[in-house]
Amino acid sequence: LPRQRGFLRPIRMYKGFWVTESLLPRVLALQDHFKPRPSDLILVTQPKSGTTWLKALLFAIMNRTNYTFAQHPLLTRNPHECVPFLEIPFRNRFSDLEAIPPPRLLATHLPYSILASSVADCGCRLVYLCRDPKDVVVSLWHFARKDRPDMRLSEAFESFCEGVSLSGPIWDHILEYWRESLRRSEKVLFLKYEEMMAEPVGNVRRLAEFVGRPFSEEEEKDGVAEEIVQLCRFEKLSSSEVNKKGIYEAGEITLPHESFFRKGQVGDWTNHLSREMGEKLDRIVQEKLAGSGLSFRAS
Ligand code: A3P
16 A cells, blocks of 8 residues: 555545555454444544534534523534544543444544445535635644644645645545435435535534534524524634643643644635635646536635
């Protein structure tokens, strides 16, 4: 299997995608042993595409009758502690997925073709969130620099353009879920970070409907969707004590919570990539997505 240094840790090519080497045994075990339930909701992203935000939003939507907004778990817990990744053992154990009561809220960076085939068969719902690859690569580079301060942006950019990134090539990851969302729109919802940012309340309504928990008239009158958007805003989450000081620990992964929050903006790539770099990545992505009906508006 080809191997690369990766952004944070070594990655290996597996079935056409780059997977964190140390997580590969867990990924293989998942394919054989993960038992999805029809009531599961699985959130899927490429790293740095808005995973933390999506986890917070869905956690708030699903649990909205359990907590008040003034005393919400998201005020004192990082979203990654509320919604575990399938492929990353959390609380340092492997078997915890079975213990989560339904409806389980889970997340993954795995490509569709590597997810357990039982996920498609069981008919559980998937929410896919993607982001303009130019902003993804800039976000990834900032994230990786915490571990590898010497990493140059040009180096990260060239690797990314060659398809080398965790769960990448990014375009293949996006395309797999895009096609599945066209084939099974009632089970796979396809979202873009930029559209969510432009219209967060409308998209929270859309998410609530998709997961079978639409807002009631009463909730609409009380502005619950707006409250959820406010609770999960970048400024709100990133300024909480837990996200400024806390540490995310799962399996061998230890990261300060604050590393999941940087700027939370659309188009920050223009502050880091040259116009030529932006055009190059746009061209590659356009070519890869050609004919799919999917595009990222040039920004
Ligand atoms: P930037 O580095 O561009 O700021 P992930 O959660 O998939 O790791 O993605 C991290 C990216 O999402 C970072 O992007 C981060 O700042 C941004 N982000 C984190 N929380 C967010 C929120 N509540 N709303 C919008 N963006 C958020």
